[in-house]
Amino acid sequence: MSERVALYFVASPLQYLAARRIAERFEAGARQVLVWYKPGVTPIVRMEDWDAARYMPWPRWEPLPGICGRHRRLRDNIDLVVGLVGRCETLHIHSAVFDTEAINYFLRALPKACGARQMKARILPDGIISIHRYPLSITKRLAQYARKLRRLIAPELDYWCFSGDRIGSDAPFCDRIYVIPGLPHNYPADKVVVLPPLVTVSTARTACEPGVRRALVIGQPLVGAGLMAAEDRDAVAAEIRAWLAAQGIERIFYKAHPKDPGQELRLSDYMLVNLDEALEVHLANTPYDAVLGVRSSALLFARQSSPAETRVIAFGWDRIRFKSDAQRRDMRAAFTTCGVEVQ
Structure with a gap:
């Protein structure tokens, strides 16, 4: 016993x-x-x-x-x-x-x-x-x-x-x-x-190509979860791509959400990331110049585990269907408190 x-x-x-x-x-x-x-x-x-x-x-x-x-x-x-x-x-x-x-x-x-x-x-x-x-x-x-x-x-x-x-x-x-x-x-x-931090940030992150700027787009179900209309989802996807182009970032990776088989935010030139570890662990060990998404929890952990120069941005909040004004307010406060930029 x-x-x-x-x-x-x-x-x-x-x-x-x-x-x-x-x-x-x-x-x-x-x-x-x-x-x-x-x-x-x-x-x-x-x-x-x-x-x-x-x-x-x-x-x-x-x-x-x-x-x-x-x-x-x-x-x-x-x-x-x-x-x-x-x-x-x-x-x-x-x-x-x-x-x-x-x-x-x-x-x-x-x-x-x-x-x-x-x-x-x-x-x-x-x-x-x-x-x-x-x-x-x-x-x-x-x-x-x-x-x-x-x-x-x-x-x-x-x-x-x-x-x-x-x-x-x-x-x-x-x-x-x-x-x-x-x-x-x-x-x-x-x-x-x-809790203590869920992941330990690696001091020797996975080496990447020198001089090549990288970004990770974090997917989540939007239309499928009733958070956005299809036209709003498409507008946000275009907004993210335009921001990446303006920053000169061409190597773009995409992490799909398990409940998003349609990969709603993925564009044709985004390279799909398949992981055998938690996304939070991947973020702690892999350097990106920017981590972008809409309202995924992964953005919060990306901010916690990334260096200050990494941009972590949540797009499309003016298009999200929140259940209430209080939910919108509380969620925005959580993101901004953690240091995520909310567009």
């Missing part, structure tokens, strides 16, 4: 890097268990860094075949994670959000199945999303109680209903919220723990 197990549910490279820092700095001595549930994380996982690590299918998108496939996947996932965690005295469950059936059921199922006498839930940072609070609406609260009905046929699926912020920051099971240094937030001060 392990004395303490630290379990991390991650869905992005950023969350993976945060989990690594937590494991090293705050959960040293615990059994370290990683579970990732988005296939895009797979290439960056270093199995040797964990005591146990496995991919977990998301029940909604990857149900088991046949009748009640989603329900059976939920139960199968619990068995999977119980096997990874093993028996323990104390269990710390880390996730970026707890208002989702794919994660929430573990809060009650795992301690009982693993014999844990104590369980605490801790929140992983999730980039720009973490600068806002997202209060649960009445509809979402009712949905929580509907999910609790599963325990009538599967006692281990006992949903933990809660109120306040949907990620679980106000819930009684949450005792710690990890945040990224330099990024503003609205979480309770008594729960917040500031």
Whole structure:
């Protein structure tokens, strides 16, 4: 039996890097268990860094075949994670959000199945999303109680209903919220723990061609995510290309977003970057004269890990469809506080 197990549910490279820092700095001595549930994380996982690590299918998108496939996947996932965690005295469950059936059921199922006498839930940072609070609406609260009905046929699926912020920051099971240094937030001060830098900036960056100026354009879903109309997206792409031309930068690289198969901001002369590491690690190790995008969290990390002479610019903010004026204001404040130029 392990004395303490630290379990991390991650869905992005950023969350993976945060989990690594937590494991090293705050959960040293615990059994370290990683579970990732988005296939895009797979290439960056270093199995040797964990005591146990496995991919977990998301029940909604990857149900088991046949009748009640989603329900059976939920139960199968619990068995999977119980096997990874093993028996323990104390269990710390880390996730970026707890208002989702794919994660929430573990809060009650795992301690009982693993014999844990104590369980605490801790929140992983999730980039720009973490600068806002997202209060649960009445509809979402009712949905929580509907999910609790599963325990009538599967006692281990006992949903933990809660109120306040949907990620679980106000819930009684949450005792710690990890945040990224330099990024503003609205979480309770008594729960917040500031992480050390997620990546170490290399003092010997990858050598590039001397005299050749380079830029990286960071893609993200814009039209596909409802953030812009197609004509606005095209105008922003043209604006970025015009800025690069004015700066005399001709070697242009493009990092696509996993949820942007159409590569909305990529032009024909942009060279696609394919990585087997987190983008944040790539930015820390590879010099660029400019890093450009719209409102990707990667711009914040590019600013933190790049020398002062590197231009980091967010374009097209006058064309973005923000959910509210408050969101626009808070997001702009986060970018400018971190030193990103907002056009």
